[in-house]
Amino acid sequence: MTALLSVRHLTTVFDLDRRSVAAVDAVSFDINEGETLGLVGESGSGKSMIALSILRLVQPPGRIAGGSILFRDRDLLACPEAEMRRVRGAEIALIFQEPMTALNPVFTVGDQIAEALVVHGATRAEAQARALELAEAVRLPDPAHCLRNYPHRLSGGMRQRVLIAIALACRPALVIADEPTTALDVTIQAEILDLLRTMKTRFHLSLLLITHDLGVIAGTADRVAVMYAGRIVEEAAVRTIFREPRHPYTRGLLASMPGSGPGRRLQAIEGTVPDIGALPLGCAFGPRCPDRFDRCGSGPPPAFEAGPEHQVRCYLHQPKDALR
Amino acid sequence: MADGVPLLDVRRLTKDFDARAGLWGPRRTTRAVDEVSFVIEEGETFALVGESGSGKTTTGRCILRLIEPTSGEVWFRGENVLAYTRSELRRARRHMQIVFQDPYSSLNPRMRVGDIVEEPLVIHKQGSRAERRERVAELFRLVGLDPAQLDRYPHQFSGGQRQRIGLARALALNPSLVVADEPVSALDVSVQAQVVNLLLDLQQQLKLTYLFIAHDLRLVEHISVRVAVMYRGRIAEMAPTARLFGAPQHPYTKALLSAVPVPDPDAPRVRVGVDPGWFDPPRPLREVAPRHWAAV
Numbered sequence: 001m002t003a004l005l006s007v008r009h010l011t012t013v014f015d016l017d018r019r020s021v022a023a024v025d026a027v028s029f030d031i032n033e034g035e036t037l038g039l040v041g042e043s044g045s046g047k048s049m050i051a052l053s054i055l056r057l058v059q060p061p062g063r064i065a066g067g068s069i070l071f072r073d074r075d076l077l078a079c080p081e082a083e084m085r086r087v088r089g090a091e092i093a094l095i096f097q098e099p100m101t102a103l104n105p106v107f108t109v110g111d112q113i114a115e116a117l118v119v120h121g122a123t124r125a126e127a128q129a130r131a132l133e134l135a136e137a138v139r140l141p142d143p144a145h146c147l148r149n150y151p152h153r154l155s156g157g158m159r160q161r162v163l164i165a166i167a168l169a170c171r172p173a174l175v176i177a178d179e180p181t182t183a184l185d186v187t188i189q190a191e192i193l194d195l196l197r198t199m200k201t202r203f204h205l206s207l208l209l210i211t212h213d214l215g216v217i218a219g220t221a222d223r224v225a226v227m228y229a230g231r232i233v234e235e236a237a238v239r240t241i242f243r244e245p246r247h248p249y250t251r252g253l254l255a256s257m258p259g260s261g262p263g264r265r266l267q268a269i270e271g272t273v274p275d276i277g278a279l280p281l282g283c284a285f286g287p288r289c290p291d292r293f294d295r296c297g298s299g300p301p302p303a304f305e306a307g308p309e310h311q312v313r314c315y316l317h318q319p320k321d322a323l324r
Numbered sequence: 325m326a327d328g329v330p331l332l333d334v335r336r337l338t339k340d341f342d343a344r345a346g347l348w349g350p351r352r353t354t355r356a357v358d359e360v361s362f363v364i365e366e367g368e369t370f371a372l373v374g375e376s377g378s379g380k381t382t383t384g385r386c387i388l389r390l391i392e393p394t395s396g397e398v399w400f401r402g403e404n405v406l407a408y409t410r411s412e413l414r415r416a417r418r419h420m421q422i423v424f425q426d427p428y429s430s431l432n433p434r435m436r437v438g439d440i441v442e443e444p445l446v447i448h449k450q451g452s453r454a455e456r457r458e459r460v461a462e463l464f465r466l467v468g469l470d471p472a473q474l475d476r477y478p479h480q481f482s483g484g485q486r487q488r489i490g491l492a493r494a495l496a497l498n499p500s501l502v503v504a505d506e507p508v509s510a511l512d513v514s515v516q517a518q519v520v521n522l523l524l525d526l527q528q529q530l531k532l533t534y535l536f537i538a539h540d541l542r543l544v545e546h547i548s549v550r551v552a553v554m555y556r557g558r559i560a561e562m563a564p565t566a567r568l569f570g571a572p573q574h575p576y577t578k579a580l581l582s583a584v585p586v587p588d589p590d591a592p593r594v595r596v597g598v599d600p601g602w603f604d605p606p607r608p609l610r611e612v613a614p615r616h617w618a619a620v
Contacts, residue, residue: 042512042513043512185376185539186375186539186541186580186585187579187597189585190583190585191597193585212513213585215542215587216585218587218589219586219591219593239589239590253514256513256514256517257513257542257587258540258542258543258545258547259542259545260587264546264547266516268514268520268521269514269515269517269518270518272484272512273512273514288514
């Protein structure tokens with residue numbers, strides 16, 4: 001498999017009064033053609049900043065401070081803004097979390113789907129016809145009627161279908177979905193996840209699925225990267241993450257879910273997610289880690305191989321011969 | 325309970341909201357809660373689950389009379405809460421408290437957290453100032469916070485800590501019933517479990533009864549003794565937890581369970597769609613098995 005997207009050492013910082021803090025700290029990962037990479041993390045872990053960085057939509061005081069983002073053999077961080085505008089939407093599309101606010105209330109749904117096409121060079125008539133096809137593809141009920149409606153007439157689930165139609169309008173190769181179902185009810189969430197899976201196959205998409213929900217990841221992703229405090233702490237195939245998690249944070253997350261262990265008390269991870277401006281020295285998870293030992297304070301752990309295609313940033317997995 | 329009177333007995337509770345369609349449109353009545361009845365025994369955790377618009381939150385608020393129900397009865401320890409005068413209601417509120425979903429908006433940002441927790445004691449004229457401060461410190465320790473932080477403001481605490489503060493405030497007057505409205509859904513995954521454990525510990529320690537309102541079925545299965553599933557203002561199914569999850573009878577319950585994302589990549593995924601026709605016309609609940617009711 002060839003990598004469609006290769007992110008290397010991406011660092012995105014926030015400039016504060018006297019210093020900069022890294023929201024994304026030297027993150028590297030690949031997304032292969034036709035693959036779904038699940039990016040899991042809690043609030044403040046930097047997962048949404050990665051999405052914005054890939055599209056170069058980071059707003060001040062945020063700033064991309066280093067690294068490279070190779071997409072179809074060019075570095076998105078080095079190409080001119082005019083070219084980036086062609087990439088956005090036409091080659092890489094973004095689906096937001098909030099279907100209630102991501103649509104413009106004063107334009108009809110049909111106009112908003114068509115606009116995405118017109119911006120990238122289609123005529124009005126072509127765009128209208130294609131909007132109808134897309135509305136059918138994302139299974140909007142009574143598509144012709146739906147397209148003439150304004151967003152406030154649609155339910156949350158239907159709005160999310162419209163956003164997916166807009167994202168697919170220009171046949172992008174990569175779709176980034178940032179918490180696409182978090183604001184939705186569970187039955188609607190299941191429908192939207194089904195739709196994303198179907199669209200992925202039908203349009204040969206690669207998908208970067210960003211979520212905090214391990215249940216969503218389990219049913220949708222091929223590979224998983226777990227983020228904590230701006231870094232990817234573990235990355236592996238989806239089955240490996242759920243069957244043989246190696247990082248104490250990944251293990252803790254899985255164990256803390258209701259129904260994952262016997263007894264009524266849940267297996268909580270102690271403490272709270274650290275503030276990225278005040279990270280502990282060494283491993284950022286160290287202070288909350290049940291398995292910490294003296295080396296954890298020595299510096300941020302590098303990635304160690306825990307198995308084939310399985311990396312983990314934890315000193316527990318440092319090879320023995322490297323200790324001397 | 326020994327004398328056979330349940331702690332809470334809700335009968336045919338109904339709440340209508342009036343709304344206009346647009347600024348000059350016709351007045352329309354929406355029935356948010358439609359003849360909901362259930363009983364909660366002392367020491368039990370009873371869960372109301374449902375999706376947005378199912379009426380679960382409105383039901384919780386009507387029971388505490390934070391909003392006034394349109395009709396029905398709410399019996400708390402054998403007394404009709406809806407017949408209370410204002411002063412009787414204020415006295416009864418000591419025994420029935422609520423924990424809100426959003427720890428970011430439910431605490432007054434201009435008050436020190438110690439004063440937030442003390443406020444119910446002041447309103448209900450409990451003890452001297454010194455005794456109240458001692459009680460607040462005790463409540464802080466009870467919910468796992470450091471009493472040295474009493475003089476701080478809410479923004480200086482994380483979401484999980486703020487939810488502990490909200491819980492300390494709710495427990496200040498030694499209530500017997502706590503309505504917990506989505507108490508952990510705004511929290512990070514790794515912090516949710518801490519707060520759930522705290523709720524379980526406090527229940528045991530203080531003999532609390534919970535009305536747990538939530539949309540997360542995995543959590544509800546874990547924490548509650550009995551569950552009622554709501555849809556568009558009505559109870560679709562109500563049963564002991566193991567029964568409801570193991571042998572659901574209502575098609576909506578089955579659809580809801582099939583939609584829950586399972587954290588296992590190899591779990592079979594057979595999804596049942598929701599058909600609003602199941603509820604048209606509305607069917608009464610009937611006992612399909614002992615203590616298991618379904619509107620089928």
